[in-house]
Amino acid sequence: MSQFAGLSDISISEDIPVEGDISVPVGSQNTDDDFSTLDEPVKDTILRDLRAVGQKFVHVLYPKKSSALLKDWDLWGPLLLCVTLALMMQGGSADSGEDGRPQFAEVFVIIWFGSVIITLNSKLLGGTISFFQSLCVLGYCILPLTVAMIVCRIVLLGALSSIGFVVRLIVVTASFCWSTFASTAFLADSQPANRKALVVYPVFLFYFVIGWMILTFSPSP
Secondary structure, three states, rough: OHHHHHHHHOOOOOOOOOOOOOOOOOOOOOOOHHHHOOOOOOHHHHHHHHHHHHHHHHHHHHHOOOOHHHHHOHHHHHHEEEEHHHHOOEEEOOOOOHOHHHHHHHHHHHHHHHHHHHHHHHHHHHOOOOHHHHHHHHHOHHHHHHHHHHHHHHHHHHHHHHHHHHHHHHHHHHHHHHHHHHHHHHHHHHOHHHHHHHHHHHHHHHHHHHHHEEEEEEOOO
């Protein structure tokens, strides 16, 4: 122990630099505070989210191979489109005494359950996209079909049955093709090259069922 006897007399000079910053100045701020939204007004938060949703709608209307819908995914847009589509199908030709509730439930079940099945299929086939990113893309790409539903409701108000059906058929077919093309454009790069057909086929069926519901919709008398 004699070799350590002199260690107690050794003092560390204050001039010796110490690795790391162990002091926090009173007036300093972390750089991460610039990105914090805890102190942000609710109005600014809502407007920022609405702008983000609007930008994703624009990307769906002008689809191309990009990760625009995948970087900052959200489910606000899909929820808004799902509710709008379900409300537009209320009061259909089912039982009018139930205020169209079966149609409202059908839309929710088909959209969300169908999106989950397609996402699981994509993951099982080796897709690199995350679960919620896939739901975001599939949900936002319902926008053309939602617009088609609005157009069909307007056509049903005044057009003749034969002419109205032809117009609705054209609009729904174009919207179906647009939704399928947009979703596959965003999801193409996240799937293995030799399994893209197995991923696109469920997406085709998914939007086809929604388009068929819109085409065969007729308001209750």
